[in-house]
Structure formats: C-alpha cells, structure tokens
Amino acid sequence: MSGDEQAPEWDGEELTDRELAARLCAECSARxxxxxxxxxxxxxxxxxxxxxxxxxxxxxLYPVWLARRGRRGGPSS
Structure with a gap:
C-alpha cells in the first residue's frame, strides 16, 4: 500500500464470501x-x-429475477 491507502477494517479477519460482499457493498449507491x-x-x-x-x-436469486422480469413483460433472456 502506498501513501493515503489504508487497509480495510476487516484486514486479517476470516470472512465468508457473503460477509465480504455485504461489507464491500453496504454503502454503495450503485449496488x-x-x-x-x-x-x-x-x-x-x-x-x-x-x-x-x-x-x-x-x-x-437468478430464477426469481427471471420470473419477475417475465411478469413485467420484459425480455426473459
């Protein structure tokens, strides 16, 4: 790491993919x-x-997402 970069708060913790995803994306406006x-x-x-x-x-989630798109009349693929 250089200059102003800081290690994430969870650096060194054992996180599952689910925990990591939730932490990385929690405050993202483009989520x-x-x-x-x-x-x-x-x-x-x-x-x-x-x-x-x-x-x-x-x-x-994918099959549920596809089914909802189909009900709204959107493309199914």
Missing part, C-alpha cells in the same frame, strides 16, 4: 444497478461480488 448488470450479463455463470451478494446468493 442495485451493479446487481442488475450481473444478473443480465452473467446469469447462473456469475463470479465474484456484485450488488452486495455472493455468487451463491446470486445463483439462488
């Missing part, structure tokens, strides 16, 4: 848009932390 982008582009092939959710959480 919902970020999640929407990942669901639209990656679907079940999602990787990493997007929209404050872990890969496992997004994979579980």
């Amino acid at each position: 919902r848009a970020c999640l929407e982008l990942e669901l639209r582009t990656a679907g079940l092939d999602t990787l990493g932390v997007w929209g404050g959710l872990s890969e496992e959480d997004r994979r579980a």
Whole structure:
C-alpha cells in the first residue's frame, strides 16, 4: 500500500464470501444497478461480488429475477 491507502477494517479477519460482499457493498449507491448488470450479463455463470451478494446468493436469486422480469413483460433472456 502506498501513501493515503489504508487497509480495510476487516484486514486479517476470516470472512465468508457473503460477509465480504455485504461489507464491500453496504454503502454503495450503485449496488442495485451493479446487481442488475450481473444478473443480465452473467446469469447462473456469475463470479465474484456484485450488488452486495455472493455468487451463491446470486445463483439462488437468478430464477426469481427471471420470473419477475417475465411478469413485467420484459425480455426473459
């Protein structure tokens, strides 16, 4: 790290992907848009932390998200 950079508060803690996602994205104003982008582009092939959710959480959410899009008359793919 250089200059003004500081280690995150959780540096050295053992965090699950879910905990890390929640901490990284908690105050982000783009959280919902970020999640929407990942669901639209990656679907079940999602990787990493997007929209404050872990890969496992997004994979579980994906079928629900698709069903809601279909009910609203949006594209289903």
